[in-house]
Amino acid sequence: MSHPEPEAKIFACSQSVYLAEKIAKAYGIPLGKVTMSHYSDGEFQPSYEESIRGLRVFIVCSTFPTADNLMEMLLMIDAAKRASARHITAVIPYFGWARQDRKDKPRVPIGAKLVANLLDAAGATRVMTMDLHADQIQGFFEKPVDHLFASTIFLPYVKSLGLKNLTIASPDMGGSKRAYAYSKFLESDVVICYKQRKEANVIDTMELIGEVQGRNVILVDDMIDTGGTLAKAADLMIEKGALS
Incomplete structure (x- = not known):
C-alpha cells in the first residue's frame, strides 16, 4: 500500500516573517514555529518547535547584508537536516552577494559562488529565488534552482x-536582457544606459544608448541599493x- 506524500511546512527567518506569513496563508497552512535564542556576544541559535521528520520544509529568508541573515538561513537549513526533514527548499527572495558573480578585477572573490557552496554544504536540496542579478548564478549550484521572475506580475500591470x-x-548594460524581455512582451522600444563607476555606489559617467525624445519611459532594474543609478x-x- 502506498503512503500519502508527506505534508509541507513553511518556516521563516526573523527578517522574512511577514512575507512567509503571506506565503503560508496563500498555501493554506499556518507558518511553522521557530524560536531564536540570542547570546550576549551576538551568537544566535534557531530551534524548530514542531516535528519536521520526513517532511518537505520550505525556509523563507532573504540573505541581504548583514551576513547575519545568510548565517541564519544556513543554521535553519542545518537544523532542518539534523531534524530529519525529507526535503529542504531554501526560498531566497533577495539573493545576497549576487553582484559578485564574476572576477571583474584581480584579487576579488566570487561571492555568489561562495554563497551557493555554503547553501549546498548546509544541506539545502533545492533553491528558489527570483530576479537574480546575473542568470549564470544558477550554474553555481549543484542542486536544482527555481529562478522566478517578478515580470509575471509587473508586465500585465504595465x-x-x-x-x-x-x-x-x-x-545599465547588465540589465539589457531583462529590458529586452519586457519590451518584447509590451511591443515597445528599448534604450540602455551605459555607466562607469569610480567605486561602489559612486557613478562616474552615464550615457544613453537610444532615443527617448517624446517617449514614456519605464526603468527596469533588479535591485536598488542607494537608488543612485535609477x-x-x-x-x-x-x-x-x-x-x-
Missing part, C-alpha cells in the same frame, strides 16, 4: 496602463526629452 509611445529602459538614469531620460 500593459493595463495603456501608455502611448512606451520605451523600456535598462539603467535617479541618475531618470535625470538623464528627462534631460534627453522623455515625457515621463
